[in-house]
Amino acid sequence: MRYDVGLRITYSYATPAAGGRHVLYMTPADLPGRQRAITSFLEITPPPDERFARTDFFGNTIVEAAFRAPHTEIAFRLRSRVERFAEVVSPDESPTLGVLATQIAAVRSLAPEAPHHFLADSARVAARPEFGAYARSLIQPEMTTRAIVEAIGKAIDRDMTFDPDATDVNTPPEEAFARRHGVCQDFSHIMIGCLRAIGVPAGYVSGFLRTDPPPGQPRLEGADAMHAWVRAWCGSKTGWVEYDPTNGMFAGEGHIIVAFGRDYSDVAPVRGVVRISGGQDSTQAVDVVPLD
Numbered sequence: 598m599r600y601d602v603g604l605r606i607t608y609s610y611a612t613p614a615a616g617g618r619h620v621l622y623m624t625p626a627d628l629p630g631r632q633r634a635i636t637s638f639l640e641i642t643p644p645p646d647e648r649f650a651r652t653d654f655f656g657n658t659i660v661e662a663a664f665r666a667p668h669t670e671i672a673f674r675l676r677s678r679v680e681r682f683a684e685v686v687s688p689d690e691s692p693t694l695g696v697l698a699t700q701i702a703a704v705r706s707l708a709p710e711a712p713h714h715f716l717a718d719s720a721r722v723a724a725r726p727e728f729g730a731y732a733r734s735l736i737q738p739e740m741t742t743r744a745i746v747e748a749i750g751k752a753i754d755r756d757m758t759f760d761p762d763a764t765d766v767n768t769p770p771e772e773a774f775a776r777r778h779g780v781c782q783d784f785s786h787i788m789i790g791c792l793r794a795i796g797v798p799a800g801y802v803s804g805f806l807r808t809d810p811p812p813g814q815p816r817l818e819g820a821d822a823m824h825a826w827v828r829a830w831c832g833s834k835t836g837w838v839e840y841d842p843t844n845g846m847f848a849g850e851g852h853i854i855v856a857f858g859r860d861y862s863d864v865a866p867v868r869g870v871v872r873i874s875g876g877q878d879s880t881q882a883v884d885v886v887p888l889d
Contacts, residue, residue: 598683598850599635602805603884604675604823606867611875613667619869621660622803622856625679632854637677643668655709657856657864673867678888684849691742691831698796700833710837712798712830719859722790725771729794742797742831746840747847749791750827753784754845766861781843782861785825788842789860798830800857802839803864805885807851822881823866826852853885 604623627634641648645662653659664671692700701712718724735748756777763778770786773779779787785801792799806824826841826848839848856864871877 598807599678599680599888600805600807600853601884601886601888602675602677602679602853603882603886604805604866605672605880605882607670607672607880608867608871609670609878610668610871610873611877612873613669614664615667615872616663616665617671617869617871618661618663619671619673619867621662621673621867622657622864623673623675623866624658624660624855625677625804626657626854626856628854631682631684633680633682635678635680637675640672640674640676642672642674655857655863657858679853681850681853684847686847687835689741689743689835691744691835693739693741694736694745694796697742697832701796701798701830703833715798715800715830715859716793716796718793720862721860722770722786722793724794725790727771727774728787728790731774732791732795736795742829743835743838745795745797746792746827746829746831746838749788750840750842751845753788753791753842757784757787757842759784759843766865780822781825781841784842785827786860788827788840792827792829800828801860801864802826802828802848802852802854802857803861803866804855805853805883806841806844807853807885807887809887822883823855824852825861828857 624637625634639660641662646665647663650660704711732749735752736745758778760778761780763776764773764783770783770790773783774787789799803825826839828837828839831838841848858864
């Protein structure tokens, strides 16, 4: 399936910013066999004084932009055409949790795909007893790791309420979990915390979500912003699988991948520093148009 993807993020400053530097994770990933980035154009207004692209440790494409002149607004506008291939659903050959631990220990690599990077606490997701208790309440004896991933994702979709007014980008996942309200970032962080608590390596995926529902079906939540879901390592045979707890489904052809990380802090669409003395406002708009 091919898509035209549009993203616009703007920042308006109450007083002119004297300068700033921004790191942008906005460009759809090029993943052989899964997703092809046909074209991508990232326009920055006003034009930055410095701009360059690079790749981070996890293989994500980053654009860095720096401004030295005063400015009252910045706009980042992405226009991209992406081909997303259908996911092949194979038989579940993932191990039980006990065998999974043995397989993790057998991995003698610290390459970006190694599961070891995704087991410990990260900047936004720390070990919490409530996550472990919730996850263990959903596990049946001899469940496979992939079945556990699905059970936890479905339970979060069932027990959490999508509510864009309940949290903000800095809300800790344990707070969103206590309220049982949040957005896709919260759903994903909670699921990551639950999986890590029982020994399943889990990370964060940022991207876009196709949102044209079948006739008579509701629009998928998360359509008005960039989306997030979870990847979990399910053993040496199965490898990484991706699950969207906001919508209770494995990620598939409608999930357009931008970046992989340990949590949101690794792949925030815009981060950096600005020199300002007042406040700021921001807006975000996303458009995902299927072409086939």
